[in-house]
């Protein structure tokens with residue numbers, strides 16, 4: 001009698017494991033499909049200019065991570081959750097560590113629950129959907145920039161959504177050729193230090209999506225100088241032909257007028273490592289509400 005019961009339990013467990021394994025491989029396809037449908041491929045997501053402003057309703061976004069069997073990595077979110085207003089851009093960090101003695105390429109997929117929140121969850125920058133190489137024993141921190149589309153508030157079917165879970169799974173990559181190096185994200189230490197510096201040195205004049213005394217800086221990395229719509233630039237900067245690469249930003253922050261004579265930004269950052277940290281942070285800022293800024297304009301001439 002006992003033995004039969006045990007055999008039954010084991011059988012049941014095996015069946016459950018079978019179904020779960022099936023679900024995992026099936027959901028990879030689902031994730032891909034989701035990615036194609038929503039266009040959330042880790043690239044800059046184009047957002048309509050009519051996307052509403054930040055609105056009062058809040059949702060809590062929880063973060064969840066998994067590592068598929070066969071990938072000797074540790075992969076964890078560095079915050080459990082973030083509370084955001086709809087439309088508000090937020091930055092979350094994840095950490096991955098290669099626990100083995102060989103370089104390994106992985107591939108991340110994600111899903112969003114509840115399902116009905118998926119279409120409103122906009123990732124602007126992330127490490128998903130590209131092949132990612134991590135060197136032996138190396139540890140990296142990876143940023144994900146996202147916002148929840150304010151249109152969620154207008155969807156009666158989503159009236160009860162006040163929690164969203166963003167879940168990532170890293171798999172061992174079947175196609176390691178052409179993988180990008182995860183180390184490109186730098187370290188959080190740098191971007192976090194840059195954020196603090198930005199808040200004390202820059203935020204008085206610069207917002208992410210709105211113009212203050214200076215132009216908005218969301219999406220500035222890769223953008224043509226003087227191209228944020230609606231901001232009255234100096235002629236000097238508007239006609240400079242500069243594109244804000246990291247190198248250009250480095251020169252600008254060291255001395256705006258030395259780089260672009262006649263430019264009107266009245267400050268500079270003397271310390272080289274402070275400039276590097278600020279630029280690391282600027283790379284995490286992405287415009288969410290002005291689609292014309294998402295595509296860098298070619299330099300004039």
Ligand code: HEC
Pocket residue numbers: 198201202203204205206213214215216217220224225226227228232233234236237238244249252253262263264265266267269278
């Ligand atoms: C006192 C106000 C002020 C402060 C503080 C300030 N800026 Fe500026 N910034 C400006 C102004 C004004 C412009 C536009 C200059 C022009 O049109 O010639 C500008 C332009 C820029 C641009 C070019 C943007 C574009 O769209 O072409 C960047 C990049 C920039 N600032 C970064 C920074 C950073 C980073 C900091 C902090 C280290 C900072 N600024 C601090 C006023 C400021």
